[in-house]
Amino acid sequence: MSTVETAAAPSTAAAPKRKYFAIDGWGALVVPLVIFLVVVFLVPLVAMLVKSFTDPEPGFGNYVAVFAEPLYMKVIMNTFYVALLVTLVTLLLAYPYAYLMTLVPPLWRNIMMVIMLIPFWTSVLVRSFALIVLLRDTGVINTMLTDIGAIDEPITMLRTFSGVVFGMVQVSLPFAVLPMYATMSGIDNRLGLAAQNLGARPSGAFWRIFVPLSVPGVAAGLLLTFIQALGYYITPALLGGPQNTMIGELIVQQVSAVLRYGFAAALATMLLVLTLVLLGVAGKFLNLEKALMRRS
Structure with missing residues (x-):
């Protein structure tokens, strides 16, 4: 009996405590x-x-002021409108570019990738000032159109709504193309060929097979674009006017000019909460980690 008890003793020894944080x-x-x-x-x-x-007193006064003043609500609505439009235009430009990257030979694919990555190597401020030189009345575009006789007077493109959208799309494109390409490069091209062998047209195989499989990357790219567009400041401030004020500009104005720190903090908190809500909703329907980090 003692031998059995001795042999069983190690098995009945207390198990080591599980470390939840080490x-x-x-x-x-x-x-x-x-x-x-x-x-x-x-x-x-x-x-x-x-x-x-x-600040300036305890309570919900800053948040009430956001919804009580029509001007602030107009800025918020304009921010959403610009962000949605920028996201749509980015989709129309980024999807064909990403798809073309999956079709061209490796040399051209690398060239297209470098072209897309160049904006990451350049400051947003520098790019925005470059757009000013490009879009102003005496800029490159108006000078070229005037020299060839296409226009008699310069076209106003700076301090306009279209100028803001143009500049923001230019900044957003890489953030949409990269996740789209990451997903598209992992799609087996033989699926489309199999559909064509079964009688589908190339366009039908593209829309019914390739496009649905690329949706995760598209959704991830558009989500990044939309969330960034909500908080843009430098590009709208340099290329837009007072009628195109966005929430990022309003926050800076409240801090630097009006000195309403509590109100600016309320605006920033609302923007942060909205971003987290969008990420949470998207996370319920999309595998963002897979869409953003997938490798070919």
């Missing part, structure tokens, strides 16, 4: 990053949220 040698590498994010992101975020409810 940092091993490699896990310690993430600690500096977490501290950095807490200091430069989380702490200011909490401070902004608190200020939106306490």
Whole structure:
């Protein structure tokens, strides 16, 4: 009996406690990053949220003021309208470009990829000033059209709604093309060929097979475009006018000119909450990690 009890003793020994949070040698590498994010992101975020409810006095006054003033509601509606239009135009330009990248030889594909990545290597401010040189009354486009006799007077493109959309689409294109191409490059081309062998036309095989399979990448690209467009500041400020004010410009005006820090914090909080809601809704229907990180 004692022998049996002795043999069974190790099996009845207390199991080691499960560690729900532990940092091993490699896990310690993430600690500096977490501290950095807490200091430069989380702490200011909490401070902004608190200020939106306490400045100039405690309560929901700043949020009530957003909806009580027609001018502010007009800015919010204009922001959504511009963001939706920019997203639509970006889709019309990015989808054919990404699809063409899957058809061309590797050399041309690399060239097209470099062209698309060039904006990432250039400051948004520099690109916006370049667009001013391009779109102004004495800019490249108007000068060229005047020289060839196409127009007699310069076409006003700067400080207009179309100028804002043009500039924002130029900035947004890479963020839409890259996830679209990441998804399209993983689609087996033999599926389309099989559909054509079964009697489908090339256009029918494209719309009924390729397009549905590319939807995750398209949705991810459009989501990135729309969320970014909601918070744009530099491009609308430089290319647009007072009638095209967006919420990012309004926040800066409230901070730098009017000194209404609590109201600006309320606007920024609303924008943040809206972004998180969009991401949450999209996450319910899309595998964003797969769409954004997929490799060919």
